[in-house]
Amino acid sequence: xxxxxxxxxxxxxxxxxxxxxxxxxxxxxxxxxxxxxxxxxxxxxxxxxxxxxxxxxxxxxxxxxxxxxxxxxxxxxxxxxxxxxxxxxxxxxxxxxxxxxxxxxxxxxxxxxxxxxxxxxxxxxxxxxxxxxxxxxxxxxxxxxxxxxxxxxxxxxxxxxxxxxxxxxxxxxxxxxxxxxxxxxxxxxxxxxxxxxxxxxxxxxxxxxxxxxxxxxxxxxxxxxxxxxxxxxxxxxxxxxxxxxxxxxxxxxxxxxxxxxxxxxxxxxxxxxxxxxxxxxxxxxxxxxxxxxxxxxxxxxxxxxxxxxxxxxxxxxxxxxxxxxxxxxxxxxxxxxxxxxxxxxxxxxxxxxxxxxxxxxxxxxxxxxxxxxxxxxxxxxxxxxxxxxxxxxxxxxxxxxxxxxxxxxxxxxxxxxxxxxxxxxxxxxxxxxxxxxxxxxxxxxxxxxxxxxxxxxxxxxxxxxxxxxxxxxxxxxxxxx
Ligand code: TXE
Numbered sequence: 491x492x493x494x495x496x497x498x499x500x501x502x503x504x505x506x507x508x509x510x511x512x513x514x515x516x517x518x519x520x521x522x523x524x525x526x527x528x529x530x531x532x533x534x535x536x537x538x539x540x541x542x543x544x545x546x547x548x549x550x551x552x553x554x555x556x557x558x559x560x561x562x563x564x565x566x567x568x569x570x571x572x573x574x575x576x577x578x579x580x581x582x583x584x585x586x587x588x589x590x591x592x593x594x595x596x597x598x599x600x601x602x603x604x605x606x607x608x609x610x611x612x613x614x615x616x617x618x619x620x621x622x623x624x625x626x627x628x629x630x631x632x633x634x635x636x637x638x639x640x641x642x643x644x645x646x647x648x649x650x651x652x653x654x655x656x657x658x659x660x661x662x663x664x665x666x667x668x669x670x671x672x673x674x675x676x677x678x679x680x681x682x683x684x685x686x687x688x689x690x691x692x693x694x695x696x697x698x699x700x701x702x703x704x705x706x707x708x709x710x711x712x713x714x715x716x717x718x719x720x721x722x723x724x725x726x727x728x729x730x731x732x733x734x735x736x737x738x739x740x741x742x743x744x745x746x747x748x749x750x751x752x753x754x755x756x757x758x759x760x761x762x763x764x765x766x767x768x769x770x771x772x773x774x775x776x777x778x779x780x781x782x783x784x785x786x787x788x789x790x791x792x793x794x795x796x797x798x799x800x801x802x803x804x805x806x807x808x809x810x811x812x813x814x815x816x817x818x819x820x821x822x823x824x825x826x827x828x829x830x831x832x833x834x835x836x837x838x839x840x841x842x843x844x845x846x847x848x849x850x851x852x853x854x855x856x857x858x859x860x861x862x863x864x865x866x867x868x869x870x871x872x873x874x875x876x877x878x879x880x881x882x883x884x885x886x887x888x889x890x891x892x893x894x895x896x897x898x899x900x901x902x903x904x905x906x907x908x909x910x911x912x913x914x915x916x917x918x919x920x921x922x923x924x925x926x927x928x929x930x931x932x933x934x935x936x937x938x939x940x941x942x943x944x945x946x947x948x949x950x951x952x953x954x955x956x957x958x959x960x961x962x963x964x965x966x967x968x969x970x971x
Contacts, residue, residue, distance in 0.1 A: 491521070491522070491523060491524055492522070492523040492524070493510070493523070493524050494513070494523055494524065494525045494526065494669050494670065494673040494693055495526065495673065496526050496528060496532060496536075496690075496691060496692050496693055497673075497676035497677075497679070497680070497689070497690060497691040498532070498535055498536045498539055498690045498691075498692065499535075499536075499539035499542075499543075499686050499687045499690065500539075500680060500685070500686025500687060501686075502676070502677075504526055505526035505527055505528040505529070505532050505693075505694065506528075506531050506532055506535070507527065507529065507531075509526075509527040510524040510525065510526065510527055511524065511525045511526075511527045511666055511693075511694065511695070512524060513525050513580070513666075513669060513670070514816065514817075515579050515580070515582075516581070516582035516813040516814060516815055516816055516817075516820075516853060516854045517578075517579065517582050517803060517804050517805070517812065517813045517849075517850050517853040517854075518849060518850055518852055518853055519817065519852035519853055519854060520852065522579070523670065525666060525669045525693040525694070526692075526693045526694060527694055527695070527698075528692050528693055528694035528698070528699045529694065529698045529699065529702065530698070530702040532692050532694070532699070532702075533661065533692055533699060533702040533703055533706055534706075536661050536690035536692050537632055537661060537690075537706055537708050537709065539686070539687035539690055540632040540659035540660065540661055540687055540688070540690055541632060541659070541708065542687050543659050543685060543686065543687030543688045544629075544631060544632060544658075544659045546685065547654075547657060547658075547659055547685060547688045548628075548629045548657040548658070548659075549657075550657070552607050552608055553608070555604075555607060555654065555655055555657065556604040556605070556607055556608050556655070557604075558654075558682060558683055558684055559600045559601070559603060559604035559607075559651060559654060559655060560600070560601060560604045561682035561683060562600045562678055562679055562682040562684065563597045563598075563600035563601040563604065564597075565678045565681055565682050566593065566596050566597040566600065566643075566647075566675075566678060567593075567594075567597045569674065569678060570589065570593050570594075571589075572674065573588075573593045573596075573643065573671055573674055573675075574588040574589040574592070574593045575588075575805075576670045576671050576674055577592050577593065577642060577643060577668075577670070577671050578804045578805060578812070579670070579804075579805075580642065580668045580669070580670040580671065581639065581640070581642060581668045581812075581815055582768070582804055582812045582813030582814060582815055582853070582854065583767055583768065583770075583804060583812045584804045584806075584809040584810060584811070584812045585804055585805050585806075585807070585809075586807060586809065587766070587767060587812075591641075591644070592641060592642070592643055592644045593643065593644075593671075595641075595644045596643040596644050596646075596647040596671075596675075598936070599644070599647040599648050599651045599936070600647055600651050602651070602936045603651035603652045603654075603655040603956070603957075604651075604655065606652070606655065606937075606953060606954070606957060607655035607656065607957065610627075610954060610957050612624070612625040612626065612627045612963070613625050619970050619971070620969070620970060620971070621967050621968060621969050621970055622967075622968050622970060623965055623966065623967045623968075624965075624966050624968075625963050625964070625965055625966070626963065626964040626965075626966055627656075627957075627958075627961040627962070627963050627964075628657075628961060628962055628964065629656050629657030629658045629960065629961055629962075630656075630658055630710045630711050630734065630960060630961065630962055631658060631659070631708070631710045632658070632659050632660075632661060632708055632709050632710065633653050633658045633659075633660055633661070633709060633710060633711040633712075633713065633960060634660075634661050634662075634663075634703040634704065634706075634709045634711065634712045634713070635649035635650050635653060635660055635661070635662040635663070635713045636662075636663045636696075636700050636703060636704075636712065636713070636714045636715070636716065636724075637649060637662075637663070637664055637665060637672075637714075637715050637716075638665050638715050638716040638717075639665035639667035639668040639815050639816075640767060640770040640771060640772070640815070640876075641767070641771065642664060642665065642668040642669075642670075642671050642672065643671040643672065643675060645715050646662065646664050646671070646672050646675065647675070648715075648951060649662070649713045649715070649951070650662055650689065652951075652956035652957055652959070652960050653713065653960045654684075654688065654689065655957065655960075656957050656960040656961050657961075658711075658960055659687060659688050659689070659690075660688070660689045660690065661690050661692065661703055661706075661709060662689060662690065662691045662692075663691070663692055663693070663694070663696075663699050663700055663703060664691070664693065665696070665716075666693065666694060666695050666696065667815055667816055668815065669693050672691055672693070673691070673693070675691075676689070676691045696716075696720065700720075700724075701723075701727070704723075704724050704727045704728050704733075705727050705728075705731070707731065709733070710733055710734065711733055711734035711735070711736075711959070711960065712724060712728050712733055712734070712735050712736070713735075713736040713951075713959070713960075714735070714736065714737050714738065715737075715738040715739075715772075716738075716739065717739065717740055717874075718739040718740040718874070718899075718900075718945045718946070721737040721739040721947065721948075724737065725737065725948075734959065735948060735949065736941075736947075736948070736949040736950075736951060736959050737947045737948045737949065738772070738940075738941055738942070738946075738947045738949075738951060739772075739900075739902075739942065739945060739946050739947040740772060740874040740876070740900060740902070740945070740946060741772045741773065741774075741874060741900050741902030741903060741942060741946050742776060742777060742871075742872065742873070742874050742898045742899075742900045742902075743773060743774060743775045743776060743777070743900070743902055743903045743904060743905070743923075744775065744777045744778075744779055744891075744894065744895035744904050744905070744921075745760055745763055745764075745775030745776075745777065745778045745779070745904075745905045745907075745931075746779045746885075746891055746895060746904065746905065746906045746907065746917070747760070747778065747779065747780045747781065747784070747788060747907045748781050748906075748907060748908035748910070748913070749781040749783045749784045750908050750909050750910055751907035751908050751909065751929070752907070752909065752929065753784070753787075753788075753791070755907075755929065756788070756907040756929075757788065757791045757792055757795065758795065759905075759930065759931050760775065760778060760792060760931075761792065761795045761796060761799070762931065762932075763775040763905060763931040763932070764776070764778070764796075764858070764860075764878070764880040765796070765799060765810075765811060765858045765878050765880075766932075768811055768812060768813070768814055768815075768856070768877060768878050769858075769875070769876065769877045769878040769879060769880075770814070770815060770819075770876055770877065771932075772876075772902055772946075773902065773903045773925070773931075773932060775880070775903075775904075775905050775931065776874075776875060776879065776880050776881070777866075777871055777880070777881055777883070777894075777895075778792075778880055778881065778882050778883070779883050779884075779885050779891050779894055779895065780882060780883070780884055780885070781884070781885060781886070782884040782885065782886050785882075785884040788882075789838070789862070789882055792860070792882070793838055793839055793860060796839050796840075796858050796860055797839060799811050799858050801844050801846075801855055801857060801858070802846065802850075803846065803848070803849055803850045803853075811855075811858055811878060812855075813850070813853045813854045813855050814854045814855070814856055814877060814878075815854075816854065817854050819854070819876070819877070820843065820854035820855075820856055820877075822875075822876075822877075823856055823875055823876070823877030823878075823879060824842075824843060824856065826869075826870065826873070826875040826877070826879060827841050827842075827859060827861075827879060829869055829870060830861050830864065830868075830870040830879075830881075833864055833865075833868040833869060833870055834863060834864065834868075835861040835862070835863055835864045835868075835870060835881070836861065836862050836863040837859065837860075837861055838860040838861065838862055838882070839857070839858065839859065839860045840856070840857035840858050840859030840860060840878070840879075841857065841859050841861075842856070842857055843855065843856055843857075844856065844857050856877060856878055857878070858878045859878055859879045859880070860880055860881075860882060861879070861880070861881045861882070862881065862882040862883070864881050864883065866883060866894040866897055867897065871883075871898070872898050872899070874900065888913070888916075888917070892917065892920045892921065895921055896920075896921065896922045899944060899945040900942065900944055900945055900946045901922040901923045901924065901942050901943035901944035901945075901946050902923060902924055902925065902941075902942035902946035902947070903923055903924065903925040903926070903927065903942070904917075904921045904923040904925070904926045904927070905926075905927045905928075905930075905931050906918070906921075906926065906927070906928050906929075907929055908928075908929070909929075911928070914928045914929075915928075922943055922944065923942065923943065923946075924939070924940070924941045924942040924943055924946065924947075924950070925940070925942075936952055936953060937952065937953035937954070938952055938953065939951075939952055939953070939955050940952040940955070
């Protein structure tokens with residue numbers, strides 16, 4: 491049985507208690523590896539090594555840090571096949587998706603911030619002949635990065651790259667549900683020449699290791715992606731300790747389709763925004779609002795494509811829908827479908843677990859599910875399901891659909907389909923969301939601000955926003971007299 495190890499002070503070690511957690515392959519429903527069941531004392535060990543490494547790393551040149559991050563990016567691409575296969579086995583996502591999206595984006599995250607740090611700058615403010623101010627931006631110190639299971643290496647590196655580029659040392663925790671690529675990444679970092687102690691990866695349960703990171707007095711900033719409920723827990727602990735927090739939380743994103751849209755593109759992209767990664771992307775458009783006059787036409791065309799989606803062994807090249815990430819999560823999604831039926835929803839397609847034959851006979855597969863006939867304020871349209879489940883609802887007027895779209899606790903992303911760009915820009919003004927895609931979905935420029943409003947989070951990741959988060963500004967004012 492493979493044993494995943496912590497990466498602390500450049501060493502690959504077990505937890506101090508030498509206890510283990512089972513790691514399950516969701517496509518076959520069986521334990522296939524073990525991860526360290528770490529706790530506070532393992533975090534203490536990691537913080538000590540991060541503290542020791544901080545001076546040299548933070549005082550290193552930008553070119554040096556950039557070179558190391560680029561070495562890591564190149565090694566991720568060199569190890570693409572192994573990393574993609576590991577990600578597919580650990581998460582249940584199609585291997586094709588891991589190869590096309592997850593692993594290339596992890597490399598891109600490292601390369602992007604290797605470049606961004608070389609082009610970063612800070613401002614000065616002149617007070618005529620009285621004084622000149624300049625802003626110093628210094629690394630914070632030891633920072634914590636906690637990431638979820640849906641896009642494991644993609645979101646893990648999305649936090650670690652800017653933290654390291656800015657000169658911080660890092661205590662990082664991947665989800666205990668999908669730890670494998672974080673472990674392989676730690677070996678890549680060692681091979682890339684990252685100095686010992688600069689990055690420390692500690693595996694284990696969120697309530698133990700994640701909580702230990704959040705409360706540790708020497709970890710001065712927390713960058714977290716995960717559920718809104720967990721985000722609240724983290725904020726409760728970190729806020730009184732005056733830690734900086736970046737919280738990327740849940741979403742319940744509206745996908746708004748007007749009659750004057752590019753119909754074919756709206757339908758085909760909506761299939762992707764509904765079911766990519768088994769609907770386990772915080773940016774998925776799980777509430778589809780369709781202008782009434784094309785409702786039936788859209789429903790028919792959408793269902794025709796959904797029915798063709800291949801739910802299969804994630805390692806098979808033809809698979810479009812893989813396994814959900816765990817048995818617990820599958821049961822959570824199936825429970826949401828049960829609630830939808832109780833609320834009066836009509837299941838147009840799917841709605842049940844799929845039992846495959848052969849290798850994946852015990853895997854956690856759920857059919858892509860399409861539901862109509864629900865009011866916008868029911869639980870199914872209010873709560874994040876985070877699985878292959880979408881609802882279809884008609885609307886008549888713009889102000890009506892704006893009210894529906896904004897009518898949840900979340901505000902992460904929205905998608906709008908219309909050829910009338912004046913209308914689209916008016917919608918973007920009125921939608922309460924951190925990201926609005928117009929006639930596209932998941933088109934990502936890493937320089938842009940990434941994050942949500944309301945219960946979808948606090949702060950923004952991406953580009954200089956991330957480098958600002960991982961540094962503290964000091965204003966220096968020099969008299970000119
Ligand atoms: O997230 P969790 P999970 C949503 C989605 C999903 C729900 C839970 O609804 O069902 O969140 O998913 C660590 N202190 N999203 O279980 O529990 C945990 O170990 C510190 C949306 O993955 O929030 C893991 O490493 N850390 C999201 C990380 O937090 C704690 C993507 C995320 O775990 C902790 C994923 C604690 N008390 C899920 N408890 C998005 N916006 O992309 C857990 N953790």
